[in-house]
Every structure is written in structure tokens, then in C-alpha cells.
Amino acid sequence: MHHFAGPAAMAGCHRIQYANLPTVFVGRVDMMSKNTPRGVGVQPQQETLAAALHCSIPRNRRDGAAVHSDIRYADRGDVMGVYKQSLRLVGGSLWLAAGIGLGAFFVDQVRKPAIDTMLDSSVAIRTITHVKIDQLGDSVWSKRHGSGFLVSAENCEVWTNHHVVAEAALIEIIPRDWSAPEGIAARVISSDPHTDIAVLRMTHCAGMKAAEFxxxxxxxxxDEVFAVGNPFGRNPDSISRGIVSHKHRYLRGGVEYLQSDAMINTGNSGGALFDRRGRVIGVNTAVATDNSSGGTGVSYSVPINNALRAVERLHAGTPSWGDIGLGDLLTELAPTEAEMFRIPAGRPAVTLISDPQKxxxxxxxxARDAIFEINGIPLRGLAHLEWLVSNSRPGSKLDVQFMRNGIAERTRIAVENGWNVEPPPSPEHYDGYLGMKLANWSGEEDEKxxxxxxxxxxxxxxxxxHRAGxxxxxxxxxxxxxxxxSYLMEVRAITGIIVDGQYERLASPDDLNAVAEVALSSGAAILLEIEEWQREPKNQAEAPFRHVGTTYHRVQPAASIPASGRFASAL
Structure with a gap:
């Protein structure tokens, strides 16, 4: 019986390194040689379980015979248990497959992933956007979903993606195992569209646990990683597992991402990417899509070290990054394509598809200038150009070398500040107490x-x-x-109202306003019964209307905020 305790015992063994697991030595057991190591050992690492697998195999065992071995686990010398594992000899030799047998055993038994730690600090995010008036004069808004994680239980700070809350009028945070119909209100403290990181603050977070970085x-x-989030906005507290596929991916905007195959979907944006110990190592942001095959197993996350630097800048003031106004005017040229612009052979380039307008x-x-160097640095592609520009200090100048009509030229372009975000709109003024404009069509002569x-x-x-959805x-x-x-495609009508358990059918907008006024004076909420009708099929202007459903909305009547008292905050 042999116990491989350290590097000196590696002769005849295969070394396998698992993500965040002890180093494993897999020994080859050969019945024909006394000198071949017969066993598997583990090199302990600090703060991990030390494990030793002892294999005792009689030399006269035949091929295919079952072999039983004792597996002893110790934590800093303390024996935690003895297990039996059945192994099978193949071809006179025994190979312990790390990824199948022993590896799975260590994953499950030596150090289980800190799933509870991951879920306790993760949150789901619900938002509704501001109401906009479209080109048909209709008021439109949408519900959106995302994910995030609690960073501080002292000031209730949550981090997520900028695009999760970019157009949010109202934000709700839903912690783990939340059962209330409404989440915890939150507001945006600061947000950076360039790195796609946003900092939120909840109104309270009692009992919640903050994440560790x-x-x-x-x-x-x-390395093994775990993504926690709320896929499709209907599956909070969901977790998926994968590995880091690549450490340095650059997407549009020159922002660096981790690539993993941990499955994420719509609704996962802003959630944390964890290591096995439950520490945040990334912010899940995007997923590669392929319309022909659905999920691709290619997910992108902002590295947590980059997110920390972004938040540090946000806390210090307005974010800043370089921009030269090219926006979506650029396209990438492969080396063979760039060569046709007389770019030196084997080098890619970036060309403009139209003249800059600002x-x-x-x-x-x-248009059709082919850029191949910035500040003497040969371009590796479009993402590289965007990275060089965005990481340049506003106010500095870039030395840009390009080909125009086959002739090399050079120019210096001033770097501007890319930050250009408009403040959120203020709440609109409304008459009455519900924030709706209603009509009575019963006297019309047409289908209305x-x-x-x-x-x-x-x-x-x-x-x-709007707040009631x-x-x-x-x-x-x-x-x-x-x-x-234009034609009327969908009709929503308030058919009834419920107050104190009593249902009352509505005949006119005046009836509704009267009930809302009484409810306002007493501080009570009202429940609206709303029928929805659609043309079937929807894309035919002459198609008849069909009742497609009835919904209920709990509304808290309130008077409109006077113009002098309006606020621009999201809450």
C-alpha cells in the first residue's frame, strides 16, 4: 500500500489540477511490477481537505475483477470518515480517471460548492420603464427583469448591469426566498454605460448577507464558475455551472470580459459569477446568440476587479472614457481584405462606412479610410481600436494612421468625453387620482x-x-x-372596481373618479378589473375584436405632484 504525500511521490503518477481543489496524483496500478505505485494520493493545500486514497490490489487479481479500497479523509489530521469505493481492473492495470471517478468524488465530498453563500447574496431585479408616447400617440412602457448581488449590508448597496436599470422608472429588489408580492424599493446611485455597471441602493436590507469578492x-x-440569476424573469434563485473558457474577450466598446460556458439567459444580466467558495469573480452581462441553434454556451462577464475599479470611479464622480465620435461608422477588415486597401500584408484594419457627421x-x-495604427500601435481589429480610444484620457490627442485611396496618411484627433447621459424624465402631471385618461365609447356609431x-x-x-402595471x-x-x-389593434377597458370586498360595475369615467376620490380620502387602495380585447388576427385592420383576458390591478389613488414639487429621481 502506497500513500503519495508530496512531490517526491510523483514518479509514475499523473498530476491533475482541479479548479480550487487539492492537487490530485493518479497512480497506475500494474499487477506485473512490484515497483509501480499502487495508489492515489492528494497533495493538501491550505484551508482545503487533505485526502488520501489507499489502494491495495493483490497481484493475482484477474482482469475485470472488482477491487475495494479504503478512502480516508482528514482535515488537518482529523479523520472524518472511511468510505469504500469499488474499482475495476482493465487490461491488467488500473487507471483512476480523474474527470469521471475520483474527480467527481472530490467535487462532491471534499469541497462542495458554497451554493448557499452564492444564493444568499444574490437578488432578482424587477423594473418598469418610463412611459413614452410613440408615433401613433399611444403611451407605451414595459416590464423588465434582471439580477444583481448585495455588496454592503450596512448601506444596502446592490450592483448590477447598467442596461438592467438604464430606462427604469421604478426598481424592485427581490432577495432569496422572497414571498411578498412586492419587492424592496431601490434607486440608482450611479451608473456607467461604458463598463455596464450600476450601483443601486435599497430602502432596507435587514437579514440579507453581502457578497464576498x-x-x-x-x-x-x-476554473469552475457558477452563475446565479433570474433567467427569463420567472426563475429567481437559479444557478448554473461552467468553466472559464477565456480570460480576455473584448466586445464592442473595448471592454474586457471573462468568457465562460455557465448558461445565462435574458434576466441573468447583472447577476454574480462566483467561484466554488462563493466569492464574486464577475458580473454576468451578455451571452452570444445564434438564431439557428438557440443557446450557445458562450457567456460574458465583467471581471470583478474591473467592476471594482468602475465603481470606485462612480463613487468619486461622473464616469469618463474616451470617444472620437465614430460610433457605428466602423467595420473590421480581415488581413486579406485590408491588403486590398494597401495595408501591409498580414495586418487587419478598420474602415469607415460613411463620413463622420459629428x-x-x-x-x-x-468614408473608406482604412485605419491601421493608433499612437504607433498596430490595430488587431475593431475591438482593439475601441479599447485604445475608450482608454484614452479626454482632452488628449490620438495619432491616427490610415490609408486613403492607397496612400498612407496621418492625422491627430482630439479625444472627447464619452459620457453623455440625459437625466431621467420627471413624473408627468395628471388630472384626477389615478393617472389615466379614459373615454366612454358607448355612444359611438362604429365598432367602438x-x-x-x-x-x-x-x-x-x-x-x-403606471405604478400598478x-x-x-x-x-x-x-x-x-x-x-x-393607423387602426385600433388592442382595447383595454375597466369593467369593474372592487373596494372593501365589494364589486361595482363601472359605466363611465366619472364613476371611477368618484370612487377613487373616496378611496384617496381614506387612504384605501382600489382593485381595477380590466378586460383586454385584440383583433384576430392582429395584423388585419378589419378583423373583429376578441376578448383575450381579464387582469386585476391594485391601485393606490394619489393626487398629481405640483410642477414646483416634481422630482427627477427614479423613485
Whole structure:
């Protein structure tokens, strides 16, 4: 019986390194030689379980015979248990497959992933966007979902992606195992669209646990990772497992990402990427898509070290990054394509598809200029150019070398600040107490006369109805000869109201306003019964309306905020 305790025992063994696991030595057991190591050992690492597998195999065993071995686990010398494992001899020799037998055993028994730690600090995020008026005059808004993680239990700070909350009018945080119908209100403290990181603050976070940060710089390709989030907005507290596929991916904007095959979907954005010990090593941000095959197993996360630097800048003030105004005017040239622009052979380039119309490159670069160097650095592609520009200090100048009509030229372009974010809109003023514009169509002579209850024409941004998730009726375009005409596609009508358990059918907007006024004076909420009707099929202007469902919305009546008292905050 042999116990491989350290590097000196590696002769005849295969060394296998697992992500965040002890180093494993897999020994080859050969019945024909007394000198061949007969066993498997583990080199202990600090703060990990030390394990030793002792294999005793009689030399006269035949091929295929079962071999039993004792597996003893010790934590700093203390024996924790003895297990039996059945192994099988093949071809006179025994090979313990690390990825199948022993590896799986160590994953399950030596150090289980800190799943509870991951889930305890993770949150789901629900938002509703501000109401916008579209080209048909309808009020439109949407519900959105994302994920995040608690960074501080003292000030209730949550991190997520910028795009999760970019257009949010209201934000709710849903912690693990949350059972209340409404989440915890939150607001945006600061947000950086360039690195796609946002900092939120919850109104309270009692009993929640903050996440611990890992070090994304120490990650290695092949390390095991876990993604926690709320896929599709319907599956909170979900976790998926994968490995780091690549450490340095650069997508549009020149931002660096970790690539992994941990499955993420819509709704996972902003959630944490954890290591086995439950430490955050990334912020899940994007997934590669392939319309022909669905999921691709290619996910992108902002390395946590980069996120920490981004948040440090956010806490210090307005974020800043370089920009020269080229935006979406660039496309990448492969080396063989760049060669046709007379770029030196074997080098890629980036060309403009049209003349710049704004920004510091206006008048200096033109369509079909092929850029191949910036500040003397040969470009490796479009993402490399964007990285060089975005990481340049606003106010500095870039030395840009390019080919124009086959002739090499050079120009200096001033770097501008890429930060250009408009403040969120203020709440709209509304009449009445519900933030809706209603109409009574019962007296109409056309198909509108079929709707006897008050029809919702418009919902006011951040009014009581909007906060309660009420949608308005919608129109659609159709083509009539050379012209575009609009038609009513969806109708939403308030058919009844429930107050103190009593149902009352509504006949007019005045009836609803009267009930809302009484509820406002007493501080009570009301429950609206709303029927939805759609044309079937929806894309035909002459198709009849069909009832497609009834929903209920709990609305808290409130008077509109006076113009002098309006606020620009998201909450």
C-alpha cells in the first residue's frame, strides 16, 4: 500500500489540477511490477481537505475483477470518515480517471460548492420603464427583469448591469426566498454605460448577507464558475455551472470580459459569477446568440476587479472614457481584405462606412479610410481600436494612421468625453387620482360602441396606474395603397372596481373618479378589473375584436405632484 504525500511521490503518477481543489496524483496500478505505485494520493493545500486514497490490489487479481479500497479523509489530521469505493481492473492495470471517478468524488465530498453563500447574496431585479408616447400617440412602457448581488449590508448597496436599470422608472429588489408580492424599493446611485455597471441602493436590507469578492486576476482558463440569476424573469434563485473558457474577450466598446460556458439567459444580466467558495469573480452581462441553434454556451462577464475599479470611479464622480465620435461608422477588415486597401500584408484594419457627421473626427476622416495604427500601435481589429480610444484620457490627442485611396496618411484627433447621459424624465402631471385618461365609447356609431365600459387611452408616467402595471389601448399601422394608416389593434377597458370586498360595475369615467376620490380620502387602495380585447388576427385592420383576458390591478389613488414639487429621481 502506497500513500503519495508530496512531490517526491510523483514518479509514475499523473498530476491533475482541479479548479480550487487539492492537487490530485493518479497512480497506475500494474499487477506485473512490484515497483509501480499502487495508489492515489492528494497533495493538501491550505484551508482545503487533505485526502488520501489507499489502494491495495493483490497481484493475482484477474482482469475485470472488482477491487475495494479504503478512502480516508482528514482535515488537518482529523479523520472524518472511511468510505469504500469499488474499482475495476482493465487490461491488467488500473487507471483512476480523474474527470469521471475520483474527480467527481472530490467535487462532491471534499469541497462542495458554497451554493448557499452564492444564493444568499444574490437578488432578482424587477423594473418598469418610463412611459413614452410613440408615433401613433399611444403611451407605451414595459416590464423588465434582471439580477444583481448585495455588496454592503450596512448601506444596502446592490450592483448590477447598467442596461438592467438604464430606462427604469421604478426598481424592485427581490432577495432569496422572497414571498411578498412586492419587492424592496431601490434607486440608482450611479451608473456607467461604458463598463455596464450600476450601483443601486435599497430602502432596507435587514437579514440579507453581502457578497464576498474574489480576485478575477488569479482566474485560470478551466476554473469552475457558477452563475446565479433570474433567467427569463420567472426563475429567481437559479444557478448554473461552467468553466472559464477565456480570460480576455473584448466586445464592442473595448471592454474586457471573462468568457465562460455557465448558461445565462435574458434576466441573468447583472447577476454574480462566483467561484466554488462563493466569492464574486464577475458580473454576468451578455451571452452570444445564434438564431439557428438557440443557446450557445458562450457567456460574458465583467471581471470583478474591473467592476471594482468602475465603481470606485462612480463613487468619486461622473464616469469618463474616451470617444472620437465614430460610433457605428466602423467595420473590421480581415488581413486579406485590408491588403486590398494597401495595408501591409498580414495586418487587419478598420474602415469607415460613411463620413463622420459629428465628434472630433469630423472633417479629419472620411468614408473608406482604412485605419491601421493608433499612437504607433498596430490595430488587431475593431475591438482593439475601441479599447485604445475608450482608454484614452479626454482632452488628449490620438495619432491616427490610415490609408486613403492607397496612400498612407496621418492625422491627430482630439479625444472627447464619452459620457453623455440625459437625466431621467420627471413624473408627468395628471388630472384626477389615478393617472389615466379614459373615454366612454358607448355612444359611438362604429365598432367602438361595442365597448360599454371606460376605455384606457393613456397612462401617465409614474402615476398610480403606471405604478400598478396598467397598460393602455394600442394602435398599429397598416398600408393602404401608397399611404400608411393607423387602426385600433388592442382595447383595454375597466369593467369593474372592487373596494372593501365589494364589486361595482363601472359605466363611465366619472364613476371611477368618484370612487377613487373616496378611496384617496381614506387612504384605501382600489382593485381595477380590466378586460383586454385584440383583433384576430392582429395584423388585419378589419378583423373583429376578441376578448383575450381579464387582469386585476391594485391601485393606490394619489393626487398629481405640483410642477414646483416634481422630482427627477427614479423613485
Amino acid at each position: 474574489g480576485d478575477s486576476d488569479t482566474l485560470q482558463t478551466g 465628434g472630433s473626427a469630423l472633417g479629419l476622416l472620411k 360602441s361595442n365597448f360599454k365600459s371606460p376605455v384606457i387611452l393613456h397612462v401617465t408616467s409614474l402615476g398610480p396606474a 396598467v397598460l393602455s389601448s394600442q394602435h398599429q399601422f397598416y398600408r393602404q395603397g401608397p399611404f400608411l394608416q
